[in-house]
Amino acid sequence: MIPHVTVNLAMSADGKLSTIERRQVKISGQNDFRRVDVLKAENDAIMVGIGTVLADDPSLTVKSPELKKNRLSGGRDENPVRIIVDSNARTPCNAEILHKGPGKRIIAVSESADPEKLKELGKYADLIIAGTGRVDLKLLLEELSARGIRSLMVEGGGSLIWSLFENNLVNEYYTCIGNIIIGGSSAPTPADGTGFIKEQDFIKLELADMEMIDEGVLLKWKVKK
Numbered sequence: 502m503i504p505h506v507t508v509n510l511a512m513s514a515d516g517k518l519s520t521i522e523r524r525q526v527k528i529s530g531q532n533d534f535r536r537v538d539v540l541k542a543e544n545d546a547i548m549v550g551i552g553t554v555l556a557d558d559p560s561l562t563v564k565s566p567e568l569k570k571n572r573l574s575g576g577r578d579e580n581p582v583r584i585i586v587d588s589n590a591r592t593p594c595n596a597e598i599l600h601k602g603p604g605k606r607i608i609a610v611s612e613s614a615d616p617e618k619l620k621e622l623g624k625y626a627d628l629i630i631a632g633t634g635r636v637d638l639k640l641l642l643e644e645l646s647a648r649g650i651r652s653l654m655v656e657g658g659g660s661l662i663w664s665l666f667e668n669n670l671v672n673e674y675y676t677c678i679g680n681i682i683i684g685g686s687s688a689p690t691p692a693d694g695t696g697f698i699k700e701q702d703f704i705k706l707e708l709a710d711m712e713m714i715d716e717g718v719l720l721k722w723k724v725k726k
C-alpha cells in the first residue's frame with residue numbers, strides 16, 4: 502500500500518514554477534496561501550525535493566494557529582511530517598525545515614549517501630534509505646505507508662513531481678495559475694525530467710474542480726488510473 506499523493510503547486514500563466522535562476526517568486530495571493538495551509542494541515546505528510554530545499558529553504562510548517570490547534574486536538578503533531586527526497590544527503594544541517602516548528606522530519610536518501618553526513622543529519626531527522634544511486638520513490642512511499650502515513654502532499658519541485666508522475670504515483674494534481682508571465686526555456690515547470698515520448702505513456706487527467714482565486718485560477722485534476 503502507498504499513501505494518497507496530492508501534488509500542489511503554483512505556476513505562472515506561462516507554466517513556470519520560478520525564474521531561470523530558480524529563484525522563488527510570488528505567483529499566487531493570500532487566498533491561495535490560506536488554501537495551501539489548509540491542505541497542508543489536512544495531510545499526514547508533506548514532501549519536497551532537495552532542489553527546492555536548496556533553492557527556497559522552506560519550513561513547510563502550518564501557519565494558521567487555528568489549523569495547528571485543530572491538528573493537536575485531533576491527536577496529531579502541529580505540523581505534518583516533513584520529508585525531503587535527497588539521494589546524496591545534500592540537505593544543509595541548518596535548513597529551516599529541520600529547525601522551524603515542532604514535528605517529525607524524514608530525509609529519504611539512497612545507498613550512495615555519505616555515512617558521515619547521514620550521521621549529522623540523523624540528529625535532526627529520521628533517515629530512510631531507499632534505492633541505490635537515487636531515491637526509489639515507490640519504495641519510499643511503501644515505507645512511509647508502513648510508518649502510518651496515509652496522505653502525502655507534494656510541494657515540488659519539477660524534477661520530483663516528474664518522477665512521481667513517471668512512476669504513476671500521483672492521485673491528485675492541483676495547480677494554481679497566477680496572473681504573471683515568467684518566461685525562460687530553462688525555468689522550472691511542474692513536470693521537468695526527461696518527459697514522455699510516446700502518447701500512450703502520457704498521464705491522463707480528469708478535471709475535478711476549477712475556481713477563480715486571487716487574480717488567477719485553481720485547477721484540481723484527478724489522475725485517471
Ligand SMILES: NC(=O)c1ccc[n+]([C@@H]2O[C@H](COP(=O)([O-])OP(=O)(O)OC[C@H]3O[C@@H](n4cnc5c(N)ncnc54)[C@H](OP(=O)(O)O)[C@@H]3O)[C@@H](O)[C@H]2O)c1
Pocket residue numbers: 509510511512517518519520522523524525526528549550551552553554556557586587588589591635636637638656657658659660661662664665689693
Ligand atoms: N511554484 C511552486 O509551487 C514551487 C514549489 C516548489 C518548488 N518550486 C521551485 O522549483 C525549483 C526546484 O525544483 P527542482 O526540480 O530543481 O528540484 P526538486 O524537484 O525540488 O528536487 C530535485 C532533486 O531531488 C532529488 N531526487 C532524489 N530522488 C529523486 C527522484 N527519484 N526523482 C527526482 N528527483 C529526485 C534529485 O537530487 P539528488 O539526485 O541529489 O537526490 C533532484 O535533483 C525551485 O526553483 C523552486 O523555487 C516552485
